[in-house]
Amino acid sequence: MTRIAALALSVCLTVPCLASGLPRSSPEDQGIPPSAILEFVERAERRIDALHSVMVVRHGHVVAEGWWAPYDPGTPHELYSLSKSFTSTAVGLAVAEGKLSVDDRVIDFFPDEAPDEPGANLAAMRVSDLLRMSTGHESEPSLRAADDWAEAFLAHPVPFKPGTHFLYNTAATYMLSAIVQRATGETVLDYLRPRLFEPLGIDDPRWGTSPQGVTLGGYGLSVRTEDIAKFGQLYLNHGRWEGEQVVPESWVGAATARQTSNGSNPGSDWDQGYGYQFWRSRHGAYRGDGAFGQYCIVLPEQKAVIAITSGVKDMQAVLDLVWEMLLPAMGPSPLPPAEDDRAALEARLAGLTLAPPEGPGSNATAERVSGTTFEFPDNPRGIESVTLRPEGEGTTLAFRVDGEERRISCGHGSWREGRLAFERFPEQPAAAAGAWTGDETFTARICFDETPFVASLRLEFSGEGLLLDSEANVGFGPTGHPRLVGSPAGGSAP
Incomplete structure (x- = not known):
């Protein structure tokens, strides 16, 4: 079972889940209209980038819970x-x-x-x-x-x-x-x-x-x-x-x-x-x-x-x-059942996801550069080269960092889960998604889903070269890196 499927099964607003330690209840039974929680989630998605999970407990009962995939209830x-x-x-x-x-x-x-x-x-x-x-x-x-x-x-x-x-x-x-x-x-x-x-x-x-x-x-x-x-x-x-x-x-x-x-x-x-x-x-x-x-x-x-x-x-x-x-929204007494509102809330919570990059999974540039290795001059991040290849319903980016290959397997329109070593960071759980966000630009997002961090990579295949930009969503210092400029291995055009 995938973690996203497990998430859908985990959302239980009305059925007790005793094994978890906290009982479940409907929001109405604990004095909260489901529509208020739904509006909280909707506004969070519009205003805040990005929540990873939310759990609301009232009178000792979980009344709402949701995880933005690839985050899930079982992962610390x-x-x-x-x-x-x-x-x-x-x-x-x-x-x-x-x-x-x-x-x-x-x-x-x-x-x-x-x-x-x-x-x-x-x-x-x-x-x-x-x-x-x-x-x-x-x-x-x-x-x-x-x-x-x-x-x-x-x-x-x-x-x-x-x-x-x-x-x-x-x-x-x-x-x-x-x-x-x-x-x-x-x-x-x-x-x-x-x-x-x-x-x-x-x-x-x-x-x-x-x-x-x-x-x-x-x-x-x-x-x-x-x-x-x-x-x-x-x-x-x-x-x-x-x-x-x-x-x-x-x-x-x-x-x-x-x-x-x-x-x-x-x-x-x-x-x-x-x-x-x-x-x-x-x-x-x-x-x-x-x-x-x-x-x-x-x-x-x-x-x-x-x-x-x-x-x-x-x-x-x-x-x-x-x-x-x-x-x-937290009232003093239980509320009458609101089945339609609760159903809407349950459906919204079950379908939460961090947005993967939007765009086609392939295009003419993808066909032109597929399999071509682009090399970079010496740089503080140790990135020596990158190769882009289609892989099933997604795309694989093969980086060479300090002499070692680091592969990022990106789903298209959804998160592909696994473990990866990113740049000089050690291997850890992560999920990745990618798309062609422009005629010559492939964008990948990498979510390190035991942490707050999501990295974005932007590969622009400009002319015969490659411009690589990367940025993290948050950080204790600068979140972006200087642009790297690559060229095809051996100097030949892709």
């Missing part, structure tokens, strides 16, 4: 900084077990890594300062190039008194992970397995580590969309899950409360205060979130949780759409 998605809220949970559990206190000094956990004569501000920094992003730093410590990440953090200047200056600081979350490991003897991932992941039925969570073998903490966790929703429901339930107190209620309250001020713009969901690795939001909500639009939104007043994964540049736009379309 990288969470980026949404990972921080899970690390906070590990700290709370360790505090409850008496392994540490939020009032403990940070340097006391790292006697070998701390400076011989720590400054007064560093010496005063406590676990609570790490949790609320008030370490006293003026700039975030850079850890990746360091030989020892904890040592690099502790060597970074601390010009402000801890607790007085908010600075979003992923390195601080790494230190929380390292502290949990020092205090418990286990990585945060291993520590959370029996205490959080297994009770919630979160299977096979993946989380990277530093060179020192410490769970990254501030990023790097990958789980499924429903796992995000379960985590939010746990917090909405004040730490209880299926009758058991999985996380102390006192920790849930402290972690999601406003622990520090971080701005004054009433229209920004990033200026509403910060808790213990959770953001306060407008409308009485709170959330964990991660780069490029990974969200676990908890609305206590509405008894709702919204889980979203995406690859977006404007994260505020996603929250604005939630407040605009979903929040006001």
Whole structure:
């Protein structure tokens, strides 16, 4: 069965799906008109490029869920900084077990890594300062190039008194992970397995580590969309899950409360205060979130949780759409059945897909250049050549990178799934689609569907040469690459 077929079977708005851990319900039974959710999806497609999944939970029941193919319900998605809220949970559990206190000094956990004569501000920094992003730093410590990440953090200047200056600081979350490991003897991932992941039925969570073998903490966790929703429901339930107190209620309250001020713009969901690795939001909500639009939104007043994964540049736009379309639709009582609207919503959710390139699968240029190898001068990306060939109902691009062949098999009008090594990135799950978007231009999109990233390649066969442009949908820096200009191997015209 393909993942797209599995997606169609997974959409169950009215039939309970007990094996997943969260029961299903119709939107109407939980006080939400299906038309409001449908309009949310439609507006997301018009305004936002692009959501990858959405799951709406009300009163503990999933009332709507959908994945934009090639994303699907069974594949984990990288969470980026949404990972921080899970690390906070590990700290709370360790505090409850008496392994540490939020009032403990940070340097006391790292006697070998701390400076011989720590400054007064560093010496005063406590676990609570790490949790609320008030370490006293003026700039975030850079850890990746360091030989020892904890040592690099502790060597970074601390010009402000801890607790007085908010600075979003992923390195601080790494230190929380390292502290949990020092205090418990286990990585945060291993520590959370029996205490959080297994009770919630979160299977096979993946989380990277530093060179020192410490769970990254501030990023790097990958789980499924429903796992995000379960985590939010746990917090909405004040730490209880299926009758058991999985996380102390006192920790849930402290972690999601406003622990520090971080701005004054009433229209920004990033200026509403910060808790213990959770953001306060407008409308009485709170959330964990991660780069490029990974969200676990908890609305206590509405008894709702919204889980979203995406690859977006404007994260505020996603929250604005939630407040605009979903929040006001959550009524206090069940609604009469709306079969036609619900059927329309089910059909729309089952057919969601990221748009593949539009155009014919072949044309005169395709026939002219098929099988011709175009070579490129030396370039920082190591791309030596590319050859385009028809393949069934699609097209294969054969790249040669640093002496190795890398094949991209593109479906036409649909996503072709598999694994590929792209440029100098290692082999990983991906799906690709392509089309002739102009008389001389072939465009391919490559979706790395365990991540937010979608790459676009544009091959323009201009005259006897080839112009290659590429760009990613999102990134932490520039998303485009300089154009490469290729020519037929041996100098002969195709």
